[in-house]
Amino acid sequence: MLLDTLRAWFRADRSPTRAGELLYCHRNTVLNRLRKLEQLTGASLEDDRHRLCCRLALLAHDHLRRE
Numbered sequence: 403m404l405l406d407t408l409r410a411w412f413r414a415d416r417s418p419t420r421a422g423e424l425l426y427c428h429r430n431t432v433l434n435r436l437r438k439l440e441q442l443t444g445a446s447l448e449d450d451r452h453r454l455c456c457r458l459a460l461l462a463h464d465h466l467r468r469e
Contacts, residue, residue, distance in 0.1 A: 404442075407435040409460055 407425060411432060414420035418432040425432065436447055445452040 404435055404439050405460065405463065407432055408439060408456060411436060412457060412460070 407421065410421040410424040411418065414424060418429040418436070421432045422429040439456075440446055443452070443456075447453055447456070
């Protein structure tokens with residue numbers, strides 16, 4: 403669920419409202435899930451380098467799931 407939320411957030415150009423629409427949930431749910439991701443990773447999604455790492459991790463995860 404957290405990875406799907408992160409993926410939708412990126413797809414929605416980091417808009418929690420639009421990500422919520424993609425996930426059929428409220429924007430606050432998206433924000434809560436993103437905060438949970440930040441807690442688990444120990445880094446803020448406002449940090450450009452952390453966002454890049456998250457995007458690369460999602461790409462790698464998606465690539466490995468296809469194989």
